[in-house]
Amino acid sequence: MRFWLMKSEPTDVSIDDLAALPEQTVAWYGVRNYQARNFMRDQMQIGDGVLFYHSNCAAPGIAGIAKVASTPYPDATQFDRNSKYFDPKATLETPRWFNVDVQLVQKIELVSLPELRAHAELERMRTLQRGNRLSITPLDPSEWRFITERLIR
DNA sequence: GCCAACGTTGGC
DNA sequence: GCCAACGTTGGC
Numbered sequence A: 001m002r003f004w005l006m007k008s009e010p011t012d013v014s015i016d017d018l019a020a021l022p023e024q025t026v027a028w029y030g031v032r033n034y035q036a037r038n039f040m041r042d043q044m045q046i047g048d049g050v051l052f053y054h055s056n057c058a059a060p061g062i063a064g065i066a067k068v069a070s071t072p073y074p075d076a077t078q079f080d081r082n083s084k085y086f087d088p089k090a091t092l093e094t095p096r097w098f099n100v101d102v103q104l105v106q107k108i109e110l111v112s113l114p115e116l117r118a119h120a121e122l123e124r125m126r127t128l129q130r131g132n133r134l135s136i137t138p139l140d141p142s143e144w145r146f147i148t149e150r151l152i153r
Numbered sequence B, C: 001g002c003c004a005a006c007g008t009t010g011g012c
Helices: A015-020 A034-043 A111-119 A139-149
Strands: A003-007 A026-029 A049-054 A061-068 A099-112 A137-141
Touching: A003 A026, A003 A139, A015 A026, A015 A049, A015 A061, A015 A099, A026 A061, A034 A061, A034 A137, A049 A099, A049 A139, A061 A111, A061 A139, A099 A111
Parallel strands: A003 A049
Antiparallel strands: A003 A137, A026 A099, A049 A061, A061 A099
16 A cells, blocks of 8 residues: 555645545546656555645645545546647557546645645655655655644644 | 746757 | 757745
8 A cells, every 4th residue: 555645736626626526536637747647557556545735726735635546547638629638649549648536535624835844754755845846746654644643633 | 926946849 | 869948837
């Protein structure tokens, strides 16, 4: 079992949006970065722990606990001409982008970015590193435990 | 809206 | 394969 931090812009899919979806589950569509894709395609397994992070918004931070809820499959938006995620180089035979489904476990009181930065235990977290932009990053089990056991009210 | 950091593109 | 130009991310 692995642990992941996954960023979502709340104007796109917020934690409340996720909570309102059938099965409280969403396809993690729209990833167009190879490293992040590879995490989903090659490393994620059903049941992996996910921290659902709100990014590019007024109050960035961890907004919920979730889990990986499917094996990887082709991201439908790459084939959709009307989607901003359409990829003309992708074909049904050779899809380029993959996603998993993510299911909400629990909405939490926001653990803000400044709070995350305040703990020495988390200083090596990828998301907190200078210049990091990757939307999906692995978490050390120790980081997962610290956040889920110590920072969540 | 600014801008630092980083990934991708494409000419050569 | 190099690398300048460009686009995107995301905190502030």
